[in-house]
Amino acid sequence: xxxxxxxxxxxxGFRTRRGVVEALSHASVTIRPGELLLVVGESGSGKTVLxxxxxxxxxxxxxxxxxxxxxxxxLLALPPAELRRVRGRxxxxxxxxxxxxxxxxxxxxxxxxxxxxxxxLSEKQARTRLRELLAELGLDLEFIGGRYVHQLSGGMQQRxxxxxxxxxxxxIVIADEPTSGLDADLVDATAAQLREISARGESLLVITHDxxxxxxxxxxxxxxxxxxxxxxxxxMSFFAGPAHPYGRELLRALPEREGKSxxxxxxxxxxxxxxxxxxxxxxxxxxxxxxxxxxxxxxxxGVLARCFVHAER
Amino acid sequence: xxxxxxxxRSSLNIGARRSQRLAQAMQRWPVSVRVAAGVLxxxxxxxxxxxxIVPLDDTxxxxxxxxxxxxxxxxxxxxxxxxxxxxxxxxxxxxxLTIAVLAxxxxxxxxxxxxxxxxxxxxxxxxxxxxxxxxxxxxxxxxFGILLLVLFRPALGGAGAVMLAVGLTHWPSLARIVRxxxxxxRERPFVSAAxxxxxxxxxxxxRHYLPHLMPAVGLAFVLTVPHxxxxxxxxxxxxxxLPAHEASLxxxxxxxxRSLLAGGWxxxxxxxxxxxxxxxxxxxxxxxxxxxxxxxxxxxLEL
Amino acid sequence: xxxxxxAAFRGTLFDWLVRTLCYFNTAAPSxxxxxxxxxxxxIELGWLPAGGTSDPRAVEASGVDLEHLxxxxxxxxxxxxxxxxxxxxxxxxxxxREDHVQFARxxxxxxxxxxxxxxxxxxxxxxxxxxxxxxxxxxxxTILIESIFGWPGLGLLALDAARSEDIPMIVGITLCxxxxxxxxxxxxxxxxxxxxxxxxxxxx
Numbered sequence: 007x008x009x010x011x012x013x014x015x016x017x018x019g020f021r022t023r024r025g026v027v028e029a030l031s032h033a034s035v036t037i038r039p040g041e042l043l044l045v046v047g048e049s050g051s052g053k054t055v056l057x058x059x060x061x062x063x064x065x066x067x068x069x070x071x072x073x074x075x076x077x078x079x080x081l082l083a084l085p086p087a088e089l090r091r092v093r094g095r096x097x098x099x100x101x102x103x104x105x106x107x108x109x110x111x112x113x114x115x116x117x118x119x120x121x122x123x124x125x126x127l128s129e130k131q132a133r134t135r136l137r138e139l140l141a142e143l144g145l146d147l148e149f150i151g152g153r154y155v156h157q158l159s160g161g162m163q164q165r166x167x168x169x170x171x172x173x174x175x176x177x178i179v180i181a182d183e184p185t186s187g188l189d190a191d192l193v194d195a196t197a198a199q200l201r202e203i204s205a206r207g208e209s210l211l212v213i214t215h216d217x218x219x220x221x222x223x224x225x226x227x228x229x230x231x232x233x234x235x236x237x238x239x240x241x242m243s244f245f246a247g248p249a250h251p252y253g254r255e256l257l258r259a260l261p262e263r264e265g266k267s268x269x270x271x272x273x274x275x276x277x278x279x280x281x282x283x284x285x286x287x288x289x290x291x292x293x294x295x296x297x298x299x300x301x302x303x304x305x306x307x308g309v310l311a312r313c314f315v316h317a318e319r
Numbered sequence: 320x321x322x323x324x325x326x327x328r329s330s331l332n333i334g335a336r337r338s339q340r341l342a343q344a345m346q347r348w349p350v351s352v353r354v355a356a357g358v359l360x361x362x363x364x365x366x367x368x369x370x371x372i373v374p375l376d377d378t379x380x381x382x383x384x385x386x387x388x389x390x391x392x393x394x395x396x397x398x399x400x401x402x403x404x405x406x407x408x409x410x411x412x413x414x415x416l417t418i419a420v421l422a423x424x425x426x427x428x429x430x431x432x433x434x435x436x437x438x439x440x441x442x443x444x445x446x447x448x449x450x451x452x453x454x455x456x457x458x459x460x461x462x463f464g465i466l467l468l469v470l471f472r473p474a475l476g477g478a479g480a481v482m483l484a485v486g487l488t489h490w491p492s493l494a495r496i497v498r499x500x501x502x503x504x505r506e507r508p509f510v511s512a513a514x515x516x517x518x519x520x521x522x523x524x525x526r527h528y529l530p531h532l533m534p535a536v537g538l539a540f541v542l543t544v545p546h547x548x549x550x551x552x553x554x555x556x557x558x559x560x561l562p563a564h565e566a567s568l569x570x571x572x573x574x575x576x577r578s579l580l581a582g583g584w585x586x587x588x589x590x591x592x593x594x595x596x597x598x599x600x601x602x603x604x605x606x607x608x609x610x611x612x613x614x615x616x617x618x619x620l621e622l
Numbered sequence: 623x624x625x626x627x628x629a630a631f632r633g634t635l636f637d638w639l640v641r642t643l644c645y646f647n648t649a650a651p652s653x654x655x656x657x658x659x660x661x662x663x664x665i666e667l668g669w670l671p672a673g674g675t676s677d678p679r680a681v682e683a684s685g686v687d688l689e690h691l692x693x694x695x696x697x698x699x700x701x702x703x704x705x706x707x708x709x710x711x712x713x714x715x716x717x718x719r720e721d722h723v724q725f726a727r728x729x730x731x732x733x734x735x736x737x738x739x740x741x742x743x744x745x746x747x748x749x750x751x752x753x754x755x756x757x758x759x760x761x762x763x764t765i766l767i768e769s770i771f772g773w774p775g776l777g778l779l780a781l782d783a784a785r786s787e788d789i790p791m792i793v794g795i796t797l798c799x800x801x802x803x804x805x806x807x808x809x810x811x812x813x814x815x816x817x818x819x820x821x822x823x824x825x826x
Binding site for chain 1: 721
Binding site for chain 3: 457458460461462463465466468469470545549552553556557558559572575576579584587588590591594595598599602603
């Protein structure tokens with residue numbers, strides 16, 4: 007299967023007054039057409055930066071190196087305006103908080119249309135597509151179009167935002183923290199919604215720190231820790247038994263499992279160590295862990311893990 | 320008494336540690352703030368030593384050089400009577416700044432008292448006080464100030480009347496800030512704890528509220544000073560403030576207006592420059608301080 | 623307008639220039655600038671008249687005494703303008719950080735469109751209310767400007783009254799000013815209601 011999006015050795019650093027913040031280090035991942043990829047990590051691990059990177063939403067004070075190829079086209083070589091257009095058409099974002107992601111002072115009709123037009127649809131096409139799409143989601147274009155954001159319920163707002171994402175028939179849909187701010191009992195419903203979207207055929211990239219959501223989705227999973235990808239593999243393999251100690255400890259920390267939290271703190275992104283970033287908190291640590299940064303080594307069940315334990319094979 | 324005040328002091332980092340924290344904070348200042356602080360520092364020192372540097376002598380007229388431009392002998396030139404402008408501006412700076420600071424202080428004191436009154440009493444007192452505040456707040460600063468000046472100058476003299484005018488026009492915003500802060504402070508747990516411990520209202524106000532209000536009040540004070548400088552010089556310029564013979568910056572500007580036609584531009588330029596520098600440096604420092612304050616205060620301190 | 627541009631080009635030379643000029647203008651006493659302007663444009667360069675108004679009959683004929691009006695008007699506008707520019711800039715900066723702007727960008731909408739249709743309308747709301755409340759400040763400014771340029775308006779009237787200790791007159795003018803303040807606030811509230819759809823909901 008040919009891959010749709012290839013990220014290779016991507017590093018993103020933010021230039022701040024306190025120094026350079028290494029938000030993402032040498033990340034490599036591929037997304038195939040129609041695939042669902044979960045990007046999981048705690049806050050500050052780099053997952054949001056990855057999403058923003060793909061969507062051209064990064065601020066101006068960044069240093070980016072590496073390669074991002076969409077359908078063979080190298081995105082990082084494009085000038086910013088062009089980049090934004092390309093990404094706008096081929097990638098779509100379902101933002102974290104629908105309520106605040108829509109312009110509060112404009113009627114929704116205008117915003118929906120503009121979203122569609124930005125993806126290259128003509129006025130007529132846009133209307134037709136939107137009407138169909140909203141109908142599929144259970145909404146009426148005329149009803150929604152004349153209203154403002156605050157006049158809709160949370161669920162309706164979510165569906166409007168979904169429609170805006172899907173209207174241009176993007177190649178990749180990126181869902182940013184779909185369960186943030188939601189009660190725990192809505193996780194199942196959200197997972198179902200995401201599965202529906204994935205079933206439409208587009209690739210789906212789900213950024214989340216919510217392991218309960220991840221558990222309910224198939225596809226592959228990439229785990230981030232301190233700006234690096236530490237484990238990549240089928241989601242099922244991960245939840246059956248993670249290959250990386252961090253993944254293992256993370257699962258153990260869940261209340262429904264052992265509820266045992268991981269001691270210590272993640273390292274500061276301005277001062278990443280020259281060895282395995284998890285070593286200081288790792289129960290399986292041995293000498294080599296404190297000497298250099300491990301690569302991604304193959305582990306059982308089609309998983310890759312950034313841990314010296316698997317280097318022995 | 321000393322034990323508990325000691326605890327309070329250390330919890331708020333007052334005393335010896337404050338200078339340490341200030342020194343640390345100063346290192347983080349951006350260039351513009353440092354420049355502002357430096358310039359202001361120099362100006363203040365010079366102003367305080369004005370009498371030492373160049374004693375002001377109204378009779379020191381250099382009649383050979385009446386209305387002379389800036390030169391080696393007279394750094395800023397002379398006015399139409401032959402007095403050295405530099406000396407006048409220097410003293411004017413001192414006078415204007417002093418009055419402005421005192422006026423701002425007056426506004427702050429009145430505002431704080433009113434605010435505390437409204438905030439702690441609540442109920443009908445609060446409502447009444449706030450309506451009074453509204454009346455004062457709805458006045459155009461300038462016009463109301465002029466009214467006050469006309470009414471009180473005979474009694475209080477130029478300087479006093481100006482301080483009154485500025486004080487009575489600028490206290491409402493402060494009162495509102497103080498009141499708002501107090502209302503939120505009252506909800507906090509440490510207040511309930513203190514009340515539970517049998518503290519009277521007065522004690523509460525003094526020991527618990529005041530320290531928390533200090534930063535906001537202090538900032539409001541600093542922000543008011545440039546306004547006060549502007550007002551004082553404006554009133555004096557119009558002839559309503561300090562008497563004409565006293566060297567307030569506004570008065571000198573008024574002289575400047577008269578001598579413009581004769582070509583004496585320097586008399587108009589330098590006092591204004593002094594006002595501008597004072598206002599800009601103080602504002603820069605105050606704005607920087609405001610940006611680093613607790614975000615909640617930021618919107619309320621939009622004077 | 624400059625506020626919007628400065629926010630859009632934040633951190634650049636243009637932004638710095640705009641900001642510095644504005645700080646300068648808000649700190650500098652308006653009457654000082656007025657005096658200097660008077661000197662430069664009237665006395666030295668002779669472009670514009672130094673003050674007063676021209677023959678009243680001529681004014682009535684044309685309706686507007688432009689020559690004499692320009693300088694005072696410009697100076698008066700300048701200080702207010704500086705303050706507004708800074709305010710708009712700050713508001714815009716805050717809004718540009720908000721979620722809906724990010725989302726619009728993520729859809730591939732061009733930066734200019736984002737600025738004009740998403741950021742600006744939201745920024746205008748507080749701005750319009752600000753204008754309303756600042757209406758009354760203008761009167762204070764006119765006193766000074768009129769005294770410099772000899773423009774026979776309400777300001778000079780107040781000044782003369784003050785100098786001759788004509789208290790009832792001053793009180794009268796002050797009252798007029800307070801009425802204007804209240805009107806300005808009212809205007810601000812009403813326009814707020816018209817512009818912001820969220821507020822419309824709350825009040826119906």
